[in-house]
Amino acid sequence: MPGEPAAVATLDFGAGNEDGPKSESNSESESLQTLERALLIADYHAGYEAGLRYERGVDVPSNAAERRERLFSLIERTSPDRLVVLGDLMHSIGDPGGAERGELEYLFESEPLQSLAVTVVKGNHDGAIETWLGADADASAAAALSSSSSSPSSPTSLTITPGDGIALGDGSVGVCHGHTWPSREVLESDVLCLGHEHPCVRVEDEVGGGRVEQVWLRGRADPAAFREHPGLDHDALPAWMTNDNVPSPQVVVVPAFNELVGGTWVNVAGQSFLSPFLPDGVADGEAYLLDGTRLGPYEAV
Structure with a gap:
């Protein structure tokens, strides 16, 4: 999405790929039914301002409403079937406090999210998020998003996955948070998306003035x-790790949705x-850059 730290992916759940003859009309119909449009964001950090007050004694007005409206605007512009959060939906590492919990409850009770399926990859800041959002992180690894699923889960469902992530749809897009090594399932995808890093570049002008810009x-x-x-069976590695003729996945590090959280100055x-x-x-x-401008090798920016 130009200008925003968000991406849209079309996921194929492959229900029309079973063996056996199919008429052209049936095949087309099944293909349409198994495609799902997903909006991907990372590092929402709900309640960040409350965390600053508690952790550092810094009093910053809440941007909860602005964050929410930015997300709602993206949903309106992209018309997704599913929202995928690549970790750190919350900011507090433990149970969310009053302001943070209130922000998340308001978000999930809002009409835009009520009309979507939502997948949250559990980040290092997400604590026991599944205990109060009513989803089971362990069970969700086998939920309808896995590559073995024949169809997307129903609208308005909530799935929480472990932080090492899952592959979406037919397995071509893998998502994880990035604070731990990705699961094997994610490593076997064509595109590996992660958050956690909050990538930025520091750029300077000819007179020494500088600014920081979020980047992909x-x-x-x-x-x-x-x-x-450390978690892979080194006797059965994914093919791209051992065979130079097999292309390795494309890695995409997604910038933080929350503009206040800072990040790694990669250059x-x-x-x-x-x-x-x-x-x-x-x-x-x-x-x-967020507008799509290619800066080249990040170390040389």
Whole structure:
């Protein structure tokens, strides 16, 4: 989405791919029924301002209404079937406090979200979010979003997945938060999307003035870096990690939806990345501004 830290993906749930002859009309009808449009965002950090007051003694007016309206505007513009949050929907690491809980309850009770299926990948800030949103994170890994599902889950459903993520639809798009290594299911997708990093670049003009801009990071997954994954069976690695003729997934690091949370200045020497597989996991990574402007290799911006 130009100008916004959000992306739209078309997910194919593959219900029309079973063996056996099909008429052209039936095949087309089934294909239409199994495509789902998803809006992806990351790092909403509801209640961030309350967290600043509690954690640092900094009093910042709440931007909850502005965040909510930005999201509602994106939903209106993109007409998705599903909203996918790539972690850190909440800001507090434990149970949400009054302001944060109120922001989330208002968000989920609103009409725009009532008309959508919602998937939340659990981030490091999301604590026990499933206990009060009424979803089971362990059970959700086998929910209708998995690649083995024959059709999308019904509208207005809520799915919470573990932070190492799941593959959506037919498995071509994998989503995780990024604070832990991705699941094997995610690593076998064509595109791997994550949040957590809040990528930014610091740019300076000729007189030394500077500003910070949010960016997307994109690049191919580096097989050598991902072979360090401690949770994989190294006798049965995904093909792209061992065979140079198999293309590796495209890695997309999604900028934070919450504009106040800061982030990693990816073009500044000495900045430490937060994710255990970044920056080494992204080969030839490039940065893109929110409006789509390609900045080139992120280290050289």
